[in-house]
Amino acid sequence: MEALNLDFSKAALVIIDLQKGIVGMSPKGPEIVGQTVKLVEQFRKRNGFISFVKVDFLDGKDALKPATDQEPRSGGYAEDWSEFAPELGVGARDHIVTKRQWGAFFGTDLDLQLRRRGIDTIVLCGISTNIGVETTAREAFQLGYNQIFITDAMTAMSQEEHDATCKYIFPRIGKLRTTESFLNGTAGN
Numbered sequence: 001m002e003a004l005n006l007d008f009s010k011a012a013l014v015i016i017d018l019q020k021g022i023v024g025m026s027p028k029g030p031e032i033v034g035q036t037v038k039l040v041e042q043f044r045k046r047n048g049f050i051s052f053v054k055v056d057f058l059d060g061k062d063a064l065k066p067a068t069d070q071e072p073r074s075g076g077y078a079e080d081w082s083e084f085a086p087e088l089g090v091g092a093r094d095h096i097v098t099k100r101q102w103g104a105f106f107g108t109d110l111d112l113q114l115r116r117r118g119i120d121t122i123v124l125c126g127i128s129t130n131i132g133v134e135t136t137a138r139e140a141f142q143l144g145y146n147q148i149f150i151t152d153a154m155t156a157m158s159q160e161e162h163d164a165t166c167k168y169i170f171p172r173i174g175k176l177r178t179t180e181s182f183l184n185g186t187a188g189n
Helices: 029-045 110-116 129-142 159-173 179-186
Strands: 011-016 049-055 095-099 121-127 146-155 175-177
Touching (some): 011 029, 029 121, 029 146, 175 179
Parallel strands (some): 011 121, 121 146, 146 175
Protein backbone atom coordinates (compact mmCIF):
# COMPACT_ATOMS: atom_id res chain seq x y z
CA MET A 1 0.00 0.00 0.00
CA GLU A 2 1.35 3.39 -0.99
CA ALA A 3 2.52 5.69 1.81
CA LEU A 4 0.29 8.70 2.29
CA ASN A 5 2.94 11.32 3.11
CA LEU A 6 0.12 13.50 4.37
CA ASP A 7 0.88 17.15 5.04
CA PHE A 8 -1.53 17.99 7.87
CA SER A 9 -1.26 21.70 7.10
CA LYS A 10 -2.96 20.95 3.78
CA ALA A 11 -5.40 18.30 5.00
CA ALA A 12 -8.79 18.34 6.69
CA LEU A 13 -10.73 15.69 8.53
CA VAL A 14 -14.36 15.92 7.37
CA ILE A 15 -16.74 13.98 9.61
CA ILE A 16 -20.19 13.33 8.15
CA ASP A 17 -23.35 13.16 10.29
CA LEU A 18 -21.99 11.63 13.50
CA GLN A 19 -24.85 13.20 15.37
CA LYS A 20 -27.00 11.59 18.04
CA GLY A 21 -30.03 10.99 15.83
CA ILE A 22 -28.07 9.25 13.08
CA VAL A 23 -25.49 7.40 15.18
CA GLY A 24 -28.39 6.01 17.22
CA MET A 25 -30.05 4.53 14.11
CA SER A 26 -27.00 2.45 13.18
CA PRO A 27 -25.99 -0.75 14.96
CA LYS A 28 -22.36 0.15 14.18
CA GLY A 29 -22.79 3.77 15.28
CA PRO A 30 -20.79 3.56 18.51
CA GLU A 31 -17.98 1.66 16.75
CA ILE A 32 -17.80 4.30 14.01
CA VAL A 33 -17.67 7.09 16.61
CA GLY A 34 -14.85 5.23 18.39
CA GLN A 35 -12.78 4.97 15.21
CA THR A 36 -13.45 8.61 14.41
CA VAL A 37 -12.26 9.72 17.86
CA LYS A 38 -8.85 8.24 16.99
CA LEU A 39 -8.76 10.30 13.79
CA VAL A 40 -9.80 13.46 15.66
CA GLU A 41 -6.98 12.88 18.16
CA GLN A 42 -4.43 12.51 15.35
CA PHE A 43 -5.64 15.67 13.59
CA ARG A 44 -5.58 17.64 16.85
CA LYS A 45 -2.06 16.37 17.61
CA ARG A 46 -0.92 17.48 14.13
CA ASN A 47 -2.85 20.79 14.18
CA GLY A 48 -4.97 19.62 11.26
CA PHE A 49 -8.25 21.23 10.33
CA ILE A 50 -11.40 19.39 11.43
CA SER A 51 -14.87 19.98 10.03
CA PHE A 52 -17.83 18.38 11.78
CA VAL A 53 -20.82 18.11 9.45
CA LYS A 54 -24.40 17.56 10.52
CA VAL A 55 -27.74 17.59 8.80
CA ASP A 56 -30.43 19.69 10.40
CA PHE A 57 -33.47 21.69 9.42
CA LEU A 58 -34.93 24.97 10.62
CA ASP A 59 -38.60 24.14 10.26
CA GLY A 60 -38.71 21.26 7.78
CA LYS A 61 -39.55 23.57 4.91
CA ASP A 62 -35.83 23.71 4.08
CA ALA A 63 -35.64 19.92 3.53
CA LEU A 64 -35.60 18.46 0.04
CA LYS A 65 -38.89 16.83 -0.94
CA PRO A 66 -38.46 15.12 -4.32
CA ALA A 67 -41.01 12.67 -5.68
CA THR A 68 -39.51 9.22 -5.02
CA ASP A 69 -40.52 5.57 -4.94
CA GLN A 70 -39.46 5.26 -1.30
CA GLU A 71 -41.57 6.85 1.39
CA PRO A 72 -39.77 9.72 3.14
CA ARG A 73 -39.05 9.54 6.84
CA SER A 74 -42.12 10.72 8.71
CA GLY A 75 -42.50 12.14 12.15
CA GLY A 76 -40.46 14.60 14.09
CA TYR A 77 -36.94 14.44 15.39
CA ALA A 78 -35.83 14.26 18.99
CA GLU A 79 -34.72 17.59 20.42
CA ASP A 80 -31.05 16.48 20.54
CA TRP A 81 -31.19 14.73 17.14
CA SER A 82 -28.64 17.02 15.47
CA GLU A 83 -26.20 17.26 18.40
CA PHE A 84 -22.83 15.64 17.71
CA ALA A 85 -21.93 12.45 19.56
CA PRO A 86 -20.32 13.78 22.76
CA GLU A 87 -17.34 11.38 22.50
CA LEU A 88 -16.11 13.40 19.50
CA GLY A 89 -15.27 16.34 21.75
CA VAL A 90 -16.39 19.04 19.33
CA GLY A 91 -14.80 22.28 20.46
CA ALA A 92 -15.30 25.99 19.91
CA ARG A 93 -12.40 26.13 17.42
CA ASP A 94 -13.74 23.31 15.24
CA HIS A 95 -15.47 24.13 11.98
CA ILE A 96 -19.16 23.18 12.07
CA VAL A 97 -21.13 22.67 8.87
CA THR A 98 -24.90 22.41 8.91
CA LYS A 99 -26.24 20.98 5.67
CA ARG A 100 -29.82 20.60 4.45
CA GLN A 101 -29.17 17.78 1.99
CA TRP A 102 -26.88 14.78 1.56
CA GLY A 103 -23.63 16.49 0.54
CA ALA A 104 -21.51 18.73 2.76
CA PHE A 105 -20.42 21.15 0.02
CA PHE A 106 -23.62 22.30 -1.69
CA GLY A 107 -25.07 25.38 0.01
CA THR A 108 -22.42 25.51 2.78
CA ASP A 109 -19.11 27.29 3.35
CA LEU A 110 -17.04 24.08 3.46
CA ASP A 111 -15.21 24.64 0.15
CA LEU A 112 -14.54 28.29 1.01
CA GLN A 113 -13.07 27.43 4.42
CA LEU A 114 -10.89 24.65 3.01
CA ARG A 115 -9.54 26.82 0.17
CA ARG A 116 -8.82 29.76 2.49
CA ARG A 117 -6.60 27.42 4.50
CA GLY A 118 -4.82 26.00 1.45
CA ILE A 119 -6.28 22.54 2.04
CA ASP A 120 -6.07 20.18 -0.93
CA THR A 121 -6.78 16.83 0.75
CA ILE A 122 -9.76 15.69 2.78
CA VAL A 123 -10.01 12.62 4.97
CA LEU A 124 -13.62 11.43 5.04
CA CYS A 125 -15.56 9.32 7.50
CA GLY A 126 -19.07 9.14 8.95
CA ILE A 127 -22.57 7.85 8.33
CA SER A 128 -23.87 6.93 5.82
CA THR A 129 -21.20 5.61 3.46
CA ASN A 130 -23.44 5.56 0.39
CA ILE A 131 -25.41 8.73 1.13
CA GLY A 132 -23.77 11.61 3.03
CA VAL A 133 -20.18 10.39 2.73
CA GLU A 134 -20.44 9.40 -0.94
CA THR A 135 -22.29 12.56 -1.97
CA THR A 136 -19.68 14.70 -0.20
CA ALA A 137 -16.91 12.65 -1.85
CA ARG A 138 -18.39 13.13 -5.32
CA GLU A 139 -18.70 16.87 -4.71
CA ALA A 140 -15.09 17.02 -3.43
CA PHE A 141 -13.88 15.09 -6.49
CA GLN A 142 -15.58 17.60 -8.81
CA LEU A 143 -13.97 20.44 -6.84
CA GLY A 144 -10.51 18.90 -7.29
CA TYR A 145 -9.72 17.67 -3.78
CA ASN A 146 -7.54 14.65 -3.06
CA GLN A 147 -9.41 12.25 -0.80
CA ILE A 148 -8.69 9.52 1.71
CA PHE A 149 -11.62 7.36 2.80
CA ILE A 150 -11.39 5.71 6.22
CA THR A 151 -13.51 2.66 5.52
CA ASP A 152 -13.83 1.34 9.08
CA ALA A 153 -14.85 4.80 10.34
CA MET A 154 -17.96 4.80 8.16
CA THR A 155 -21.00 2.63 7.79
CA ALA A 156 -24.28 2.41 5.90
CA MET A 157 -27.70 1.01 6.72
CA SER A 158 -26.58 -2.31 5.23
CA GLN A 159 -23.21 -3.94 4.65
CA GLU A 160 -24.06 -4.25 0.94
CA GLU A 161 -24.54 -0.49 0.59
CA HIS A 162 -21.25 0.21 2.38
CA ASP A 163 -19.35 -2.39 0.36
CA ALA A 164 -20.71 -1.23 -3.01
CA THR A 165 -19.53 2.36 -2.46
CA CYS A 166 -16.14 1.21 -1.15
CA LYS A 167 -15.66 -1.18 -4.05
CA TYR A 168 -17.02 0.76 -7.02
CA ILE A 169 -16.96 4.49 -6.23
CA PHE A 170 -14.24 5.40 -3.73
CA PRO A 171 -11.28 3.72 -5.51
CA ARG A 172 -12.01 5.86 -8.59
CA ILE A 173 -11.87 9.16 -6.70
CA GLY A 174 -9.46 8.64 -3.81
CA LYS A 175 -7.52 6.28 -1.57
CA LEU A 176 -9.03 3.80 0.88
CA ARG A 177 -7.49 3.15 4.29
CA THR A 178 -8.52 1.68 7.61
CA THR A 179 -8.12 3.78 10.73
CA GLU A 180 -5.07 1.77 11.76
CA SER A 181 -3.34 2.00 8.38
CA PHE A 182 -4.08 5.74 8.21
CA LEU A 183 -2.69 6.36 11.70
CA ASN A 184 0.37 4.17 11.06
CA GLY A 185 0.94 5.84 7.70
CA THR A 186 0.82 9.35 9.12
CA ALA A 187 2.38 8.92 12.55
CA GLY A 188 5.88 9.80 11.34
CA ASN A 189 4.89 12.46 8.82
